[in-house]
Amino acid sequence: MGQLTGGDPSLLRRINSAVVLRALRGTRHSSLTELVGMTGLSRPTVEGAVDGLVEAGLVVEVEPEPQDNRRQGRPARRYRFHAESGHLLGVEVGVHRVHTLLSDLSGRLLGSHTRQVAESASAEDRLGLLDQVVTELLQRAGVARDTLRAVGVGTPGIVEANGTVRLCTALPGWTELPLGERLRGAFPCPVLVENDANLAAVAERWKGAAAGSDDLVFVLAGLSPGAGSLINGRIHRGHGGAAGEIGALHLLGLGATPERLLSTTGQPLHPLDENAVTEVFRLAREGDPVAGSAVDRFVGRLVQDVGALVVALDPEVVVVGGWAAGLDDVLEPLRTRLARCCLRPPRVELSALGDAAITTGALRLALDHVEERFSAVGAAAP
Amino acid sequence: MGQLTGGDPSLLRRINSAVVLRALRGTRHSSLTELVGMTGLSRPTVEGAVDGLVEAGLVVEVEPEPQDNRRQGRPARRYRFHAESGHLLGVEVGVHRVHTLLSDLSGRLLGSHTRQVAESASAEDRLGLLDQVVTELLQRAGVARDTLRAVGVGTPGIVEANGTVRLCTALPGWTELPLGERLRGAFPCPVLVENDANLAAVAERWKGAAAGSDDLVFVLAGLSPGAGSLINGRIHRGHGGAAGEIGALHLLGLGATPERLLSTTGQPLHPLDENAVTEVFRLAREGDPVAGSAVDRFVGRLVQDVGALVVALDPEVVVVGGWAAGLDDVLEPLRTRLARCCLRPPRVELSALGDAAITTGALRLALDHVEERFSAVGAAAP
Secondary structure, three states, rough: OOOOOOOHHHHHHHHHHHHHHHHHHHHHHHEHHHHHHHHHOOHHHHHHHHHHHHHHEEEEEEEEEEEHHHHOOOOOEEEEEEEOEEEEEEEEEOOEEEEEEEEOOOOOOEEEEEEEEOOOOOOHHHHHHHHHHHHHHHHHHOHHHHHHEEEEEEEEOEEOOOOEEEEOOOOOOOOOOHHHHHHHHOOOOEEEEEHHHHHHHHHHHHOOOOOOOOOEEEEEEOOOOOEEEEEEOEEEEOOOOOOOOHHHHHHHHOOHHHHHHOOOOOOOOOOOOHHHHHHHHHHHOOOOHHHHHHHHHHHHHHHHHHHHHHHHHHHHEEEEEEEOOOOHHHHHHHHHHHHHHOOOOOOOEOOOHHHHHHHHHHHHHHHHHHHHHHOOOOOOOO | OOOOOOOHHHHHHHHHHHHHHHHOOOOOOOOOOHHHHHOOOOOOHHHHHHHHHHOOEEEEEEEOOOHHHOOOOOOOOOOEEHHHHHEEEEEEEEEOEEEEEEOOOOEEEEEEEEEEEOOOOOOHHHHHHHHHHHHHHHHHHHOOHHHHEEEEEEOOOEEOOOOOEEEEEOOOOOOOHHHHHHHHOOOOOEEEEEEEHHHHHHHHHHHOOOOOOOOOEEEOOOOOEEEEEEEEOOOOOOOOOOOHHHHHHHHHHHOOOHHHOOOOOOOOOOOHHHHHHHHHHHHOOOHHHHHHHHHHHHHHHHHHHHHHHHHOOOOOEEEOOOOOOHHHHHHHHHHHHHHHHHHOOEEEEEOOOHHHHOOOOHHHHHHHHHHHHOOOOOOOOO
């Protein structure tokens, strides 16, 4: 296998430091002897790495537990990952609300906060509210802003790699907004911006209805349908970031818009009014025939949208989510009709995370970022 | 950067051998001095590697060119990749024909051969014909079967990783045929089986209408529509190998089958008769109004099929191919209507390889396989 020799000695130190940190992140706490066993490194090397990580604030010594005193001699020192030494935020900037989640560096949730916003709010107002929601959340949780290590942000629309929104029809003033750049000024850490449906897909794989699946489609069903997909466990954005933008498929002659299909009055619903959707679902469930027909028409289009994604991608799982309540009624018709047209029909599941899916995915994005840095040579012990 | 030490000395020899072979494959011929310059290896190392590659038959010494004699002194020995030391086959097993291409190890074409087959032919008959076509091609080209180093095979249907056809409605007896296993018995080398539309996508990227693009969709338009896609330059098969199987999308209510849409008589076309499709296209171009309406209906469905793929995948290029002549008429309507429904419309191109697309992709699959082996440590010098 050979050995790395003749290189930068500090490189080797940093690799060892990352290995020890990884071992500690996988356990509640460990002694030096246990770390030697887990890492295969020599005891002096482990000691040196732990000292460096303690100095960097990423590892702390654990207070001895009471029963240790009953044993003979001095108990072995134990160390743990200092997850509370830094914090992560997941943020959803939506049509009607700004929603945030706060966690420590292990992804453990420490709090959440939401504020409603008018759908007509300007970009500046929405950005101002975002800052206010974050400030309030950090205050309530007693967390200092300068302990933030990464922020994930979900937004509707096509998002470029640098966080600029290339196109967004749902939020006023959002198209061409350099969202990433604007937010980077407000936080002491990297800010990662991603399409909302893509983040929901990430979240359902992390702790939702698609846990453990590497190939999945998340469908944001409702008045402005969208979709995000993971292929081999990674977000599929497409050549220009527009993958999954099913919102305009009706222009291909695949049927009318959801707000027309769901109408019970002859007049289309307001295109951003998900409460009206909930109401139509409720009436249909109570047996209202007009609402029932409306839901049937809506499902007809949803089947076509999802069918297009399934035939193109052949995912293992399709997760259906969205803002309106009552979506579980669409699962059975979706399953039945997909089975008819797909050579290999996928599993179809309801979102397990509901309206926390986007923020949860945003938090996972932030967590991925810091975990990558912990594993990267050189990042563990600054 | 460190050095590999303490390992297997033959490992280092084999790595050096692969490096020298790679350098020779990138040039017409080279002297030892030039190889030293290209590889950064020492002259004795290069000499040793070249000797080993000559012994293995992968490299030959080049005869000195006449003008070399005019110079003073003995000309430097020159070496080249022995591309004709082995051969590759690309095979298409289709509804109506078996088509093959033969090349040397550099991918240079040495011949092609086709035989027609009845669409009702049994699997055994089709496999027998495949063997006959290959035998005839090798005989004509004066190439011995035992010089074959890899065979790529394209077939309709869903193909599993081991080369078994999981599902194929177009060829009788083809579903659940262990095609890879059957062919492996007939060839002295690896046989790689792949879905036909996937191979056409590979081919159009290699030397066709999508040269240089890593994100593309190839649409096999016609009576049994199918599609293959590359994402980041690699075939996207989907979770169960069914990605791109657009043939049954009409069951979602996206319109009738192509054989009904293209009918000019009220009776559907025979579902495998691509000549009839060519005839309808010809009549439409000559101004026949009934044929014109038929083509319009056909384009309507094609737009929906392609739109589904584009919205799900967001490719850079869509390449349209198929067996019927006259397909270029569908490009403009396709471009216009995709521009209407896609947030980022792709380029739309006609296949540059026509009915050689599938075999060309199959040949590229075989070439990829041997190139990978040449680069793999240990494979270059046996």
